[in-house]
Amino acid sequence: MERLARALIVAPAWIGDAILAQPLFARLKTRHPGLELHALAPTWVAPVLARMPEISRIVDNPFAHGELSLRKRIALAHDLATQGYDTAYLLPNSLKSALIPFFAGIPRRIGFTGESRFGLVNVRHTLDKAALPLMVERFAQLAEAPGAPLERPIPNPRITSTPEQQAAALADLKLDKTGRPVVLCPGAEYGPAKRWPVNHFAALARVLVERGHPVWLLGSGKDKPVGDAIAAQTPGNCINLCGSTHLSQAIDLIAQAELVVCNDSGLMHVAAALDRPTIALFGSSTPEFTPPLSDQATVLRLGLPCSPCFKRECPFGHTDCLTRLEPARVLDTCLNRLSH
Numbered sequence: 001m002e003r004l005a006r007a008l009i010v011a012p013a014w015i016g017d018a019i020l021a022q023p024l025f026a027r028l029k030t031r032h033p034g035l036e037l038h039a040l041a042p043t044w045v046a047p048v049l050a051r052m053p054e055i056s057r058i059v060d061n062p063f064a065h066g067e068l069s070l071r072k073r074i075a076l077a078h079d080l081a082t083q084g085y086d087t088a089y090l091l092p093n094s095l096k097s098a099l100i101p102f103f104a105g106i107p108r109r110i111g112f113t114g115e116s117r118f119g120l121v122n123v124r125h126t127l128d129k130a131a132l133p134l135m136v137e138r139f140a141q142l143a144e145a146p147g148a149p150l151e152r153p154i155p156n157p158r159i160t161s162t163p164e165q166q167a168a169a170l171a172d173l174k175l176d177k178t179g180r181p182v183v184l185c186p187g188a189e190y191g192p193a194k195r196w197p198v199n200h201f202a203a204l205a206r207v208l209v210e211r212g213h214p215v216w217l218l219g220s221g222k223d224k225p226v227g228d229a230i231a232a233q234t235p236g237n238c239i240n241l242c243g244s245t246h247l248s249q250a251i252d253l254i255a256q257a258e259l260v261v262c263n264d265s266g267l268m269h270v271a272a273a274l275d276r277p278t279i280a281l282f283g284s285s286t287p288e289f290t291p292p293l294s295d296q297a298t299v300l301r302l303g304l305p306c307s308p309c310f311k312r313e314c315p316f317g318h319t320d321c322l323t324r325l326e327p328a329r330v331l332d333t334c335l336n337r338l339s340h
Helices: 015-020 022-031 046-050 070-083 096-103 135-141 163-172 198-210 221-232 247-254 266-273 327-338
Strands: 006-010 036-041 055-060 087-090 108-112 123-125 182-185 215-217 238-240 259-263 278-281 297-300
Touching: 006 070, 006 096, 015 022, 015 046, 015 135, 015 266, 022 036, 022 135, 036 046, 046 055, 046 247, 046 266, 070 096, 087 096, 096 108, 163 247, 182 198, 182 266, 198 215, 198 221, 198 327, 215 221, 221 238, 247 266, 259 266, 259 327, 266 278, 278 327, 297 327
Parallel strands: 006 036, 006 087, 036 055, 087 108, 108 123, 182 215, 182 259, 215 238, 259 278, 278 297
Antiparallel strands: none
16 A cells, blocks of 8 residues: 555535544544645634644635635645645545645545546546445545445544633633533524424423523524524523634533534534534434434434425425424433433
């Protein structure tokens, strides 16, 4: 096996997907001692990559989803050409994601064929969805030669959070960690078809607060109105932190949670990668592709005939796959986990 010295990872643009790539990074580091891994990643994904000891440098990928900006891509590629990369791993399957490593002249560019990337990807894997049903498997496959079987088992993804980082997050946000905090993550960046109803989250939060658990609501700025609505229906120690934390702070708060309840979202994968007790609520998506990979995770879903549809919004307008997942069922699972 040829030993690699320095490689560029073209990282996914979704937080959860980036976390699911961590076992690939660990496998590459094990197989190539001394390998230096750099990641080309969007700003919003960088904090999770920074919590992976396998990644030694993060290069900002400034291009928005769907943005071509060919001249700017070429300019960034020229900068990267001076870094001496011998290999690039292209995790997204898009044509645009393959342009910068190609223009940078990186000799080996590894990825799935994807959007007809012949020439741009010169070590090409052909995706067999039946053989690799999980996204984590598809990423890990890139460590193998094309056509070679995937080495199993694949360890669960892991990210780090130190006691010092956790204490700093509490201090910066002026939070007092008393009791056994429960984190609720009511958002899902992909769309409303993946979000458990606000009133359901509020009903759950009220009982948890009544039982003495501080409830921290975490999410992006887009989730702030949802967090406000939940907090307004929950008297007592329920704090809406949606939009008030950096992702790195959210990681450190989740690391201190007694339990995390979340939609299928990036923060679900954060909780799983921190190995926190997690209850993941699935509706329009499926745990058969991107489950929370942790022995501490419990998936709740109804499995209605219309799901998974993978739509951003419910095509029938009712979102029954989540609306009919009653708070009482989720609460029972929460109380069972909190009793351990």
